[in-house]
Amino acid sequence: MAGQETQMFLYFSELLGRPVLSSGGARLGRTADLKVHLGELYPRAGTLVIRRRSDKAPRCLDWGQIESLGGKAVVLRPGAERGLAPLEVGPAEILVREDLLDKQVVDTHGARIERVNDVHLLIVHGELRIAHVDFGIRGILRRLGWLRPIDAFWGWLFGGRIADKLASWKYVQPLASDPKRNLKLNVTLRRIHDLHPSDIADIIEDLDRANRSSVFRALDTETAAETLQEVDPRLQLSLIETAAPEKASDILESMEPDEAKEFLAELPEEKMETLIGTMEKPFRERVEGLLRYEEGTAGSIMTTDFIALDRDRTIADAVEAFRAVLHPLETVAYIYVTGEGQKLAGVVTLRHLLLCGREEKLGALMNPHVVTVETGDAVGAVADVFNKYKFLAVPVLDDQRTVQGIITLQDIVQATAEEL
Amino acid sequence: MIKDVLGRRWKSFLIFLAVMGPGIITSNVDNDAGGIATYSMAGAHFGNGLLWTLLPVMLVLIVVQEMSARMGVVTGKGLSDLIRERFGVRLTVYLLLGILLTNFGNIIAEFAGVASSLEVFHVSKFVSVPLSALLVWLLVVKGTYRSVEKIFLFACLFYVTYIVSGFLAKPDWGVIGTSLVRPSLDFSPGALGMVIGLVGTTIAPWMQFYLQASIVEKNIPVRDYKHARLDVIVGSVIVTVVAGFIVLTCAATLFKAGIRVETAADAALALKPLAGRYCAALFAFGLLNASLFAASILPLSTAFIICEGMGWENGLNKRFSEAPQFYGLYTLLVFAGAGIILLPRIPLFRVMLVSQVVNGLVLPVVLVFMLILINSPKLMGEHRNGKVFNAVAWVTVAVLVVLTAAYALAFVG
Numbered sequence: 133m134a135g136q137e138t139q140m141f142l143y144f145s146e147l148l149g150r151p152v153l154s155s156g157g158a159r160l161g162r163t164a165d166l167k168v169h170l171g172e173l174y175p176r177a178g179t180l181v182i183r184r185r186s187d188k189a190p191r192c193l194d195w196g197q198i199e200s201l202g203g204k205a206v207v208l209r210p211g212a213e214r215g216l217a218p219l220e221v222g223p224a225e226i227l228v229r230e231d232l233l234d235k236q237v238v239d240t241h242g243a244r245i246e247r248v249n250d251v252h253l254l255i256v257h258g259e260l261r262i263a264h265v266d267f268g269i270r271g272i273l274r275r276l277g278w279l280r281p282i283d284a285f286w287g288w289l290f291g292g293r294i295a296d297k298l299a300s301w302k303y304v305q306p307l308a309s310d311p312k313r314n315l316k317l318n319v320t321l322r323r324i325h326d327l328h329p330s331d332i333a334d335i336i337e338d339l340d341r342a343n344r345s346s347v348f349r350a351l352d353t354e355t356a357a358e359t360l361q362e363v364d365p366r367l368q369l370s371l372i373e374t375a376a377p378e379k380a381s382d383i384l385e386s387m388e389p390d391e392a393k394e395f396l397a398e399l400p401e402e403k404m405e406t407l408i409g410t411m412e413k414p415f416r417e418r419v420e421g422l423l424r425y426e427e428g429t430a431g432s433i434m435t436t437d438f439i440a441l442d443r444d445r446t447i448a449d450a451v452e453a454f455r456a457v458l459h460p461l462e463t464v465a466y467i468y469v470t471g472e473g474q475k476l477a478g479v480v481t482l483r484h485l486l487l488c489g490r491e492e493k494l495g496a497l498m499n500p501h502v503v504t505v506e507t508g509d510a511v512g513a514v515a516d517v518f519n520k521y522k523f524l525a526v527p528v529l530d531d532q533r534t535v536q537g538i539i540t541l542q543d544i545v546q547a548t549a550e551e552l
Numbered sequence: 553m554i555k556d557v558l559g560r561r562w563k564s565f566l567i568f569l570a571v572m573g574p575g576i577i578t579s580n581v582d583n584d585a586g587g588i589a590t591y592s593m594a595g596a597h598f599g600n601g602l603l604w605t606l607l608p609v610m611l612v613l614i615v616v617q618e619m620s621a622r623m624g625v626v627t628g629k630g631l632s633d634l635i636r637e638r639f640g641v642r643l644t645v646y647l648l649l650g651i652l653l654t655n656f657g658n659i660i661a662e663f664a665g666v667a668s669s670l671e672v673f674h675v676s677k678f679v680s681v682p683l684s685a686l687l688v689w690l691l692v693v694k695g696t697y698r699s700v701e702k703i704f705l706f707a708c709l710f711y712v713t714y715i716v717s718g719f720l721a722k723p724d725w726g727v728i729g730t731s732l733v734r735p736s737l738d739f740s741p742g743a744l745g746m747v748i749g750l751v752g753t754t755i756a757p758w759m760q761f762y763l764q765a766s767i768v769e770k771n772i773p774v775r776d777y778k779h780a781r782l783d784v785i786v787g788s789v790i791v792t793v794v795a796g797f798i799v800l801t802c803a804a805t806l807f808k809a810g811i812r813v814e815t816a817a818d819a820a821l822a823l824k825p826l827a828g829r830y831c832a833a834l835f836a837f838g839l840l841n842a843s844l845f846a847a848s849i850l851p852l853s854t855a856f857i858i859c860e861g862m863g864w865e866n867g868l869n870k871r872f873s874e875a876p877q878f879y880g881l882y883t884l885l886v887f888a889g890a891g892i893i894l895l896p897r898i899p900l901f902r903v904m905l906v907s908q909v910v911n912g913l914v915l916p917v918v919l920v921f922m923l924i925l926i927n928s929p930k931l932m933g934e935h936r937n938g939k940v941f942n943a944v945a946w947v948t949v950a951v952l953v954v955l956t957a958a959y960a961l962a963f964v965g
């Protein structure tokens with residue numbers, strides 16, 4: 133084909149099973165597959181796999197060795213049959229028939245799983261490339277050999293023809309058909325990252341188990357953490373279990389400590405301890421602190437991200453403390469002011485930070501009447517407090533009246549939603 | 553120490569309760585209108601003579617269903633999914649067409665069962681059939697997999713009616729015991745035909761698909777596989793016990809009186825003067841339950857199988873707009889199946905004939921595909937069939953194929 137500057141589309145199903153002839157006309161076998169090297173936007177199908185009925189294993193040859201595709205047969209260049217080699221599939225390579233045709237792939241444009249009915253190939257500059265994937269009914273009909281009669285019938289009945297459903301290859305993420313080859317394919321699972329975590333979660337729910345874990349393992353820590361929180365709770369456990377312990381603890385560490393704790397509390401004890409053991413020290417201590425509290429109490433749902441300062445400190449100190457943290461907004465809406473022995477004395481709000489003088493003492497500005505809950509209080513009682521006072525967050529105290537954490541509006545909504 | 557063991561037992565029991573469902577439901581649906589008719593005929597025409605054949609039938613059921621359950625647990629994929637990926641679109645489409653055809657025939661038979669069982673209670677089919685179709689449709693379209701499964705499991709409980717009616721018929725338990733221990737071998741063409749019928753109604757292609765799909769939907773992990781296997785075994789045993797009671801009820805009453813029946817509703821009516829009103833009513837109610845149950849599952853399973861193989865969105869947790877083909881096909885099967893029953897002078901026998909012949913063609917293909925898939929190291933790894941089990945499975949499949957073909961031929965002849 134080299135040398136011909138024509139552009140031409142063809143379907144993989146039309147290529148499959150065509151007889152392959154040497155330049156002298158000797159029959160070498162039939163086309164059995166195409167090997168594609170992934171990586172480019174429209175990857176090159178550089179190798180044709182052919183098979184004879186008498187062959188034990190398929191053999192392959194370079195696409196450049198093909199003289200013509202005309203008529204019903206693939207004709208090779210002179211001497212090309214001597215270049216036939218055994219088939220080897222490298223790490224970033226897939227076989228169109230073996231790994232793509234009839235298999236499930238992720239359509240990252242439509243954010244859903246589709247089944248591949250056919251593959252649309254483009255010959256340009258003498259090279260064969262994958263251009264589109266056919267998800268539509270036309271692909272099925274073409275492969276059944278019914279396309280022509282049904283098109284004729286459709287045209288007679290409705291006019292026009294059944295619509296194509298082609299997706300550009302750049303939106304197609306192939307999945308592993310063989311669980312054991314997952315690790316290899318992980319290199320190529322990059323396109324999953326184009327999706328929003330909640331879409332990834334939907335897709336993971338629809339996948340079979342082997343692909344579920346390989347897709348999950350391919351996600352970076354951030355995305356994995358977000359995806360995990362979006363996924364059906366019944367799957368969360370099996371997903372986190374498939375990740376390596378190191379990765380699993382990294383994923384948990386990129387969550388809020390209270391969310392991470394929720395996950396850990398669900399795991400079997402042994403697994404939980406391994407995961408906690410591999411966490412960084414400060415995070416580990418906070419999670420372990422949270423795990424001490426009984427399920428269904430304020431302590432078990434609180435977050436330990438909050439700002440507390442002594443009453444002798446100034447507004448300037450508070451602004452500095454506010455700058456130093458990256459906590460979500462609702463956890464820093466209030467700054468807790470402590471007195472003697474770390475006991476809670478009062479609260480200042482973001483408004484104070486903005487409106488009051490930098491040198492003013494927190495103790496003088498604070499509102500000493502703080503509505504609080506205790507670590508042992510039931511979640512229902514905490515919900516009542518939120519209902520009554522409409523706060524963004526409520527501090528959680530231990531029996532010494534020191535602040536152990538806070539419960540935000542989001543925490544309480546989540547906790548009560550789970551109970552429903 | 554003892555507390556530990558008890559604790560582990562209890563935990564294991566709880567896991568079983570969570571895993572339980574697919575196997576028990578699939579097996580029970582097997583006792584549908586057609587199955588009950590066959591068992592009634594076996595009892596009425598041959599007494600307790602063929603009772604023993606139910607034991608090998610149970611083994612066959614266990615062997616075949618265990619493989620479906622195992623494939624579902626290990627691969628996490630449905631059977632039509634696996635067939636499509638392994639054997640390509642061409643075979644898949646023709647196979648699915650065959651399954652669609654034979655299942656549609658069975659769906660019609662189920663609605664016929666609903667109609668005739670309620671006619672025993674003097675309810676017109678023009679009331680019972682549309683109402684039951686609507687009920688079945690709403691149940692699935694408005695429900696989620698979990699709620700639907702609970703209702704289905706509850707429906708399984710009603711098969712107890714057959715056991716109760718068995719006791720009401722006051723059979724001679726001594727005779728039943730001996731006929732099980734010392735099987736009488738009857739090689740008359742009539743008896744052979746009946747045995748073929750018993751086996752033929754037992755294994756249908758849709759069961760393997762449905763079982764595997766519901767195991768996948770439940771996301772049962774490999775470590776809980778032994779519970780899924782127990783679920784299959786319990787289901788097969790329950791089915792056999794229920795079938796046995798139907799046979800012995802009819803043997804104790806109809807066979808003694810020399811009454812011949814052709815349908816399950818015939819049997820219920822004939823039971824009235826012989827075994828009393830309650831026995832007959834329970835028998836008819838059991839038929840109603842079985843028919844309704846199968847009428848909900850068959851269309852559902854058919855829609856599942858086809859959408860999965862074709863790559864269309866499916867599942868009860870999807871909305872109508874997300875899975876139009878799935879819900880469209882389901883709706884069509886339910887209402888077309890029910891509608892045909894309301895037509896005057898339906899050729900029910902011809903419908904069943906086509907359905908059985910197609911069944912006989914499709915079943916061998918499905919079973920052989922299953923054996924190929926379950927022996928694939930790529931797919932099943934260490935969970936593929938062992939040598940001994942494989943030999944048992946191939947022999948089972950061979951016997952099944954021969955008997956099903958004979959059953960289909962008997963229908964034609």
